[in-house]
Amino acid sequence: xxxxxxxxxxxxxxxxxxxxxxxxxxxxxxxxxxxxxxxxxxxxxxxxxxxxxxxxxxxxxxxxxxxxxxxxxxxxxxxxxxxxxxxxxxxxxxxxxxxxxxxxxxxxxxxxxxxxxxxxxxxxxxxxxxxxxxxxxxxxxxxxxxxxxxxxxxxxxxxxxxxxxxxxxxxxxxxxxxxxxxxxxxxxxxxxxxxxxxxxxxxxxxxxxxxxxxxxxxxxxxxxxxxxxxxxxxxxxxxxxxxxxxxxxxxxxxxxxxxxxxxxxxxxxxxxxxxxxxxxxxxxxxxxxxxxxxxxxxxxxxxxx
Ligand SMILES: Nc1ncnc2c1ncn2[C@@H]1O[C@H](COP(=O)(O)OP(=O)(O)OP(=O)(O)O)[C@@H](O)[C@H]1O
Numbered sequence: 265x266x267x268x269x270x271x272x273x274x275x276x277x278x279x280x281x282x283x284x285x286x287x288x289x290x291x292x293x294x295x296x297x298x299x300x301x302x303x304x305x306x307x308x309x310x311x312x313x314x315x316x317x318x319x320x321x322x323x324x325x326x327x328x329x330x331x332x333x334x335x336x337x338x339x340x341x342x343x344x345x346x347x348x349x350x351x352x353x354x355x356x357x358x359x360x361x362x363x364x365x366x367x368x369x370x371x372x373x374x375x376x377x378x379x380x381x382x383x384x385x386x387x388x389x390x391x392x393x394x395x396x397x398x399x400x401x402x403x404x405x406x407x408x409x410x411x412x413x414x415x416x417x418x419x420x421x422x423x424x425x426x427x428x429x430x431x432x433x434x435x436x437x438x439x440x441x442x443x444x445x446x447x448x449x450x451x452x453x454x455x456x457x458x459x460x461x462x463x464x465x466x467x468x469x470x471x472x473x474x475x476x477x478x479x480x481x482x483x484x485x486x487x488x489x490x491x492x493x494x495x496x497x498x499x500x501x502x503x504x505x506x507x508x509x510x511x512x513x514x515x516x517x518x519x520x521x522x523x524x525x526x527x528x529x530x531x532x533x534x535x536x537x538x539x540x541x542x543x544x545x546x547x548x549x550x551x552x553x554x555x556x557x558x559x560x561x562x563x564x565x566x567x568x569x
Contacts, residue, residue, distance in 0.1 A: 267294045269329060269417050269449045270315060276323035277310050277473075284310040286473040287324070292417075292451060292466075297443060299464030300453040301559065307473040308453040309348065312419050315451070316346050328417075345415030347406055347423065355395035359386045359405050362394055366409045383441055384408040385434060400431035404438060411446075418442065420452040424459045436463045457559040471563045488558050492524040492531055495547040496538075505541045509534065520546070 270292040277285040285307045292298045300308045313319045315326060317337060325332065328340035354362050363377050372380075381387040384404040389397070394405060403423060410418065423439070424432045440463065442448040454460045460467070467484055469477040479487070496502050497520055506514055506524065511534075513525040527534060528550055535548050 267330075268292070268327070269294050269296075270451070271327040272311075272315060272324065273327075274324040275311065275314055275321050275326070277307075277314060277319070278322045283473045285314070285321075288470070288473070288475045290468055290475065290478075292449060294416075294449050295443065295447070296466050297439065297450045297452065297464045298466045298468065299460035300451065300468050300470055301455070301457045301460065302453070302470035303455050303563065306455075306470040308455075308470055309421055310473075311470070312346070312348055312421055312451065312453065316344065316348060316419060317341055318349065342413075343416045344419065345410035345413060345417075346419040346421075347403075347410060348419065348421045353394045353402065353405055353409075356393055358391055358393060359389045359397075359401075359408070362405060363408060363412065367412045372412055380408050380411055383411070383445065384438060398431070400427050400434060403427070403435070407438070411442075415448065417449045417451070420450065422453055422455070424454055424456075432459055439463050457555045461555055469559070469562055477562055484555075488555055489525060490528055491551060492528060492534065493547070493549055493551050494522045494524060494534075494538075494545065495520055496522075496543055496545050498543050501541065501543045502538060502545075505537050505543060509537055 268291060270290065272288065272290045275285050275288045276283065288307070288311060290298070300311065302308050310319070314321050326337060328337055329343060331337055331340040354365060357365065359381060360377060363372070363380060367377065378387070384407060386401065386404055386408065389401065394402065397405065407420065407423070420439070424435050427435060439450060439452070442450060452460065452464070457467070461484070465481050467479050468475050494502060499516060499519060499522060502522060503516070511524060511526055515523045517523055524534070531548060531550060535545065538545050
């Protein structure tokens, strides 16, 4: 069992009469990329701020790197980095010079800065000043600056927010690199499940301050898997046809429904084979529970994620 990095238990934060966090319990182990998903106002930033010690909690316990209590947590937080309150970038300086300035106290060598620029895909920015960077570049530079202190646990608040599709892909790759090349454990947030769908290893769905669901990458993939939905009163006959076609990945749901997880792009052939075998097909078609539909279903479906 890998080491627990964060154990937050029953975290509650109240603003006036409003519970921004309501007994939120989350455990993050080393190597995880934990995605906190929730619409605006769900409590994602509030949760991250409590973990960083930027705001106090009204209830609950935080354990970081096995440490509890004010002094222990203060020490543990030295092993953490965050993008919630990053130092301002210097607009007139290049990426390298920004890092040089911020690394001045940390004693980071030029080689380490090179590594950092490469890790963040900023190695080709040359003489370009930060003020002329795209949003994605600025966000990557901000993350680079949090890495100067060699954190083991990184908290990123909405790192893909506002990025275009290629920027999102780039950010995914970078976060993946943080884990594989630097062994950093990551907690990150988004209001779009889709944006984190290929990054996170674990998901927590936050809604109105409550953690309403937690699931692993595999569980999410299973729950939102695309398949062919076949409805027939003659399930046994249909199974014979599937077997003849070499289809193995299917599931009989009940007396009249089969979910088929392969040959998704060839429903027509499947339908033809069933008809030829005299199977009475009531309905056949591909379904895909889109990630955002899944999210809306979990959160009550009444608001825009
Ligand atoms: N300092 C504060 N004073 C009063 N209410 C606050 C404060 N900070 C947050 N809130 C409220 O707490 C709730 C959760 O806010 P939070 O910023 O954590 O949400 P979020 O999920 O991060 O959403 P967003 O993406 O919009 O930041 C919201 O209703 C917000 O208005």
